[in-house]
Amino acid sequence: MMPRPSLLAAVAATLWLLIAGSAIAGDADTVTASNAWIRVLPGNLPAGAFADFTNASDHAVALTGASSTRYGQAMLHRSSTEGGMGRMEAVDKMEIPAHGSAKLSPGAYHVMLMQAKPAVVPGDNVVITLSFSDGSHKDVTFQARPANAL
Numbered sequence: 272m273m274p275r276p277s278l279l280a281a282v283a284a285t286l287w288l289l290i291a292g293s294a295i296a297g298d299a300d301t302v303t304a305s306n307a308w309i310r311v312l313p314g315n316l317p318a319g320a321f322a323d324f325t326n327a328s329d330h331a332v333a334l335t336g337a338s339s340t341r342y343g344q345a346m347l348h349r350s351s352t353e354g355g356m357g358r359m360e361a362v363d364k365m366e367i368p369a370h371g372s373a374k375l376s377p378g379a380y381h382v383m384l385m386q387a388k389p390a391v392v393p394g395d396n397v398v399i400t401l402s403f404s405d406g407s408h409k410d411v412t413f414q415a416r417p418a419n420a421l
């Protein structure tokens with residue numbers, strides 16, 4: 272039995288979208304993430320997520336947010352030691368320069384993960400969806416490590 276013409280049209284349209292989509296690379300496609308990990312703290316304490324990024328494109332890219340099905344909330348934060356006091360604040364983006372790199376790291380930019388459901392323990396692999404300023408998204412697998420990990 273031959274597929275119905277309407278089904279063929281739907282398949283053709285889908286293929287076209289896939290081809291067109293890959294031709295117009297989003298920021299998520301030009302950014303590579305590595306060494307992605309989460310520092311798990313005891314109890315209900317928020318966990319920091321860290322990773323190294325490189326941007327292969329000719330323009331700067333901005334990481335603007337994160338989400339994960341394993342956490343009720345994920346926010347982009349930046350730690351600092353202004354005036355000798357350790358503090359952190361929510362920020363709306365972290366820039367990754369053209370042909371450059373940037374990192375989420377302890378004491379600097381990080382993704383703050385709150386309300387784990389169920390609890391995340393060292394050894395778990397957690398997928399976090401990262402958002403970029405052009406609206407593109409990238410799923411990155413973060414490995415959960417113990418509180419004393421560096």
Ligand SMILES: [Cu+2]
Nearest residue numbers: 348359381383
């Ligand atoms: Cu934080």
